[in-house]
Amino acid sequence: MAVNKRDYYDVLGVARGASDQDLKKAYRRLAHQYHPDKNQSDPEAEEKFKEAAEAYAVLSNAEQRQRYDRFGHAGVSTSAAGAGYGAPGFGGIEDILGDLFGFGDVFGAGGRTGSRRSASQRGADLRYDLEITLEQSAE
Amino acid sequence: MGKIIGIDLGTTNCCVAVLEGGTVQIVPNKEGGRTTPSVVGFTDKGERLVGQIAKRQAVTNASNTVYAVKRLIGRKFDSSEAQRMRETAPFEIVDSQNGDARIRVQGRVYSPPELSGIVLQRLKAAAEDFLGEAVSEAIVTVPAYFDDTQRQATKDAGKIAGLNVERIINEPTAAALAYGLGKTESERIAVYDLGGGTFDISILEMNNGVFEVLSTAGNTYLGGEDFDERIMNWMADQFMEDTGIDLRKDRLALQRLKEAAERAKCELSTATETSFNLPFIAADASGPKHLNKNLTRTKLEDLVNDLVQQTIEPCERALSDAGLHANDIDKVILVGGQTRSPIVERTVAEIFGKKASAEINPDEVVAMGAAIQGGVLSGEVKDIVLLDVLPLSLGLETRGGLFTKVIERNSTIPLRNCLTFTTVVDNQSSVEIHILQGEREISSGNRSLGKFELVGIPPAARGLPQIEVAFEVDANGIVSVSATDKATGREQQMRISPTSGLSQDEIDRIIQEAQNSAEADKELRDRLDLNNKLASLVKNTQRAYLEFGGLLTKEQQETGQQLLQHGEAALGSTEIGEIRIALDQVDRLARQLTTAMLQSADAESKSN
Numbered sequence: 043m044a045v046n047k048r049d050y051y052d053v054l055g056v057a058r059g060a061s062d063q064d065l066k067k068a069y070r071r072l073a074h075q076y077h078p079d080k081n082q083s084d085p086e087a088e089e090k091f092k093e094a095a096e097a098y099a100v101l102s103n104a105e106q107r108q109r110y111d112r113f114g115h116a117g118v119s120t121s122a123a124g125a126g127y128g129a130p131g132f133g134g135i136e137d138i139l140g141d142l143f144g145f146g147d148v149f150g151a152g153g154r155t156g157s158r159r160s161a162s163q164r165g166a167d168l169r170y171d172l173e174i175t176l177e178q179s180a181e
Numbered sequence: 182m183g184k185i186i187g188i189d190l191g192t193t194n195c196c197v198a199v200l201e202g203g204t205v206q207i208v209p210n211k212e213g214g215r216t217t218p219s220v221v222g223f224t225d226k227g228e229r230l231v232g233q234i235a236k237r238q239a240v241t242n243a244s245n246t247v248y249a250v251k252r253l254i255g256r257k258f259d260s261s262e263a264q265r266m267r268e269t270a271p272f273e274i275v276d277s278q279n280g281d282a283r284i285r286v287q288g289r290v291y292s293p294p295e296l297s298g299i300v301l302q303r304l305k306a307a308a309e310d311f312l313g314e315a316v317s318e319a320i321v322t323v324p325a326y327f328d329d330t331q332r333q334a335t336k337d338a339g340k341i342a343g344l345n346v347e348r349i350i351n352e353p354t355a356a357a358l359a360y361g362l363g364k365t366e367s368e369r370i371a372v373y374d375l376g377g378g379t380f381d382i383s384i385l386e387m388n389n390g391v392f393e394v395l396s397t398a399g400n401t402y403l404g405g406e407d408f409d410e411r412i413m414n415w416m417a418d419q420f421m422e423d424t425g426i427d428l429r430k431d432r433l434a435l436q437r438l439k440e441a442a443e444r445a446k447c448e449l450s451t452a453t454e455t456s457f458n459l460p461f462i463a464a465d466a467s468g469p470k471h472l473n474k475n476l477t478r479t480k481l482e483d484l485v486n487d488l489v490q491q492t493i494e495p496c497e498r499a500l501s502d503a504g505l506h507a508n509d510i511d512k513v514i515l516v517g518g519q520t521r522s523p524i525v526e527r528t529v530a531e532i533f534g535k536k537a538s539a540e541i542n543p544d545e546v547v548a549m550g551a552a553i554q555g556g557v558l559s560g561e562v563k564d565i566v567l568l569d570v571l572p573l574s575l576g577l578e579t580r581g582g583l584f585t586k587v588i589e590r591n592s593t594i595p596l597r598n599c600l601t602f603t604t605v606v607d608n609q610s611s612v613e614i615h616i617l618q619g620e621r622e623i624s625s626g627n628r629s630l631g632k633f634e635l636v637g638i639p640p641a642a643r644g645l646p647q648i649e650v651a652f653e654v655d656a657n658g659i660v661s662v663s664a665t666d667k668a669t670g671r672e673q674q675m676r677i678s679p680t681s682g683l684s685q686d687e688i689d690r691i692i693q694e695a696q697n698s699a700e701a702d703k704e705l706r707d708r709l710d711l712n713n714k715l716a717s718l719v720k721n722t723q724r725a726y727l728e729f730g731g732l733l734t735k736e737q738q739e740t741g742q743q744l745l746q747h748g749e750a751a752l753g754s755t756e757i758g759e760i761r762i763a764l765d766q767v768d769r770l771a772r773q774l775t776t777a778m779l780q781s782a783d784a785e786s787k788s789n
Contacts (some may be wrong), residue, residue, distance in 0.1 A: 077566045078595060078656055079348075079557050089596060095568075095593045176298040 187551025192378030299340030355550025
């Protein structure tokens with residue numbers, strides 16, 4: 043799920059310590075550049091815009107940014123996480139299989155996808171990306 | 182690419198704008214108006230009237246005159262909205278095979294997109310006359326709070342009118358574009374849009390040409406029409422008290438009440454009192470009854486107060502979704518005719534703690550914004566980009582009828598989000614997925630967009646197949662779904678059965694019919710134009726003949742009289758050819774008269 047996803051800071055082209063104002067500026071610049079309205083014949087631009095919008099959505103939210111900084115893509119629930127395994131509905135055979143449905147709790151909570159995962163699922167890789175200054179490293 | 186026109190397809194009025202040489206111009210309609218009533222009338226002669234003329238004949242042709250179709254577009258017959266409209270609408274609202282609300286006029290059933298299409302067709306023709314070139318592309322606006330089905334249906338209406346809807350944009354966003362064009366300072370604005378049928382509130386941030394919608398909320402069944410209805414009911418109640426007659430049972434009376442209510446409402450925006458005077462509105466054994474009443478602004482505000490109060494909660498929700506407080510808002514913009522009511526102005530000032538900006542025209546600003554967006558798409562406007570949001574969360578039905586959100590409301594569009602599905606029994610070959618839109622925790626409380634079945638999953642042990650389902654929302658706010666089998670990388674087959682709307686076949690059929698009637702409309706228009714020409718030519722020639730006919734030869738006089746009689750007889754003919762011939766003949770007589778007059782004047786000056 044989180045494979046091949048670019049780092050959100052890279053997407054926006056800002057440093058990890060970027061201020062909210064910097065993020066906003068970078069996002070606006072990319073929006074001007076890649077929004078599909080301005081690149082109607084270029085489907086790649088739309089993908090780039092979506093990537094930038096996703097990155098900005100996460101990083102402009104203090105709580106999500108913190109989670110992203112600590113856990114990477116796996117830490118944020120926006121598009122990356124998915125619903126975990128378990129099909130939410132089954133045409134026709136649902137009744138018979140009701141009891142076999144082992145993942146009800148994933149959805150039953152009614153919360154955001156990926157926030158509660160069933161035990162059988164592999165845990166997220168932990169990743170710490172830290173940027174520290176020379177002074178900090180010497181402390 | 183030709184011009185992309187901007188169309189505000191309103192519940193009660195429409196407005197068209199185009200970008201010409203860097204400035205936005207409102208396109209006047211045939212009758213010269215800057216807005217066109219969203220009314221379609223069907224006469225007993227089989228003619229279709231649109232706009233002001235349709236509205237004018239509504240009183241005498243109530244059951245065949247359709248208005249406020251936007252309140253039905255993309256809605257089910259069973260929905261509370263359609264049922265509420267049935268109570269007061271003088272035309273017939275009926276059920277259909279897939280449960281969508283439709284309208285029956287003169288025995289034929291029309292879908293709401295078809296009726297909106299008729300209006301759009303007329304607006305398109307007006308724009309073509311104005312620009313002097315064919316128009317095939319348009320930006321059409323919708324209430325921000327319209328769901329996917331309502332957006333799709335609006336797009337279908339465009340198709341039916343022969344318009345390529347390049348983009349559906351949200352009305353408040355369009356208003357913000359028109360307001361902010363050319364402004365460079367950074368501002369947070371709230372757009373409060375109370376139109377004929379819908380209410381929207383959007384919070385935006387503008388900065389350096391980026392118009393970013395932070396949040397939006399609203400109510401797609403709250404607007405000026407409801408204000409009118411309150412006044413109508415009040416009048417009917419008063420009349421009932423006085424006479425014991427219920428005017429609500431009489432379609433014609435109802436239509437007259439509606440007109441009077443609308444007029445009174447507008448007057449009370451500036452005056453503090455107005456009067457109704459509806460003679461012969463009903464009759465009983467004792468004779469005809471008249472309705473004469475006074476309505477004060479205070480009483481009106483009493484009648485509609487709860488409607489205005491209903492706009493407060495969405496405003497608060499939008500602010501909170503944007504993570505802002507009322508005092509973070511720099512400017513408040515009012516859109517929609519209903520915001521002219523003092524009670525609305527006061528309420529908005531209370532919500533945001535400041536008076537609304539009076540810089541813009543609430544009736545035209547949406548169409549202007551749409552035209553600007555047209556300019557952005559055609560490349561004519563370079564320094565603006567609009568970042569809009571998905572108004573309602575998107576998700577699917579999960580076990581126990583619960584609703585699981587996949588994409589949260591107010592996410593910036595376009596966007597894409599993926600979910601991975603698998604099977605729960607060995608060799609399971611299909612999975613059904615039910616897609617919904619809304620904010621309720623329970624599926625049945627939300628709007629069903631469609632069901633699809635993942636089929637042809639290769640046989641495997643349960644839990645092994647990984648099918649990635651991608652939910653995609655385009656810049657119009659319209660949703661599409663696709664699936665890939667992650668094991669094989671193959672596009673997964675899907676069967677989608679939309680729960681609403683018109684099928685491609687239906688749309689094609691309607692387009693064909695619309696084209697036919699466009700031809701009929703054009704012929705009718707040409708005929709009326711020629712007829713008017715003939716009428717004035719006959720009148721002028723008659724006058725000239727009376728005065729100067731004596732100058733003609735005897736023979737000329739005889740045929741001249743005949744020609745004039747023919748000309749008069751041809752007036753109002755349904756045969757365009759007949760009118761054309763008469764026009765030619767009378768024209769010839771007119772020339773003879775002029776020549777004779779000139780000759781006699783010549784002779785006179787010589788003899789002098």
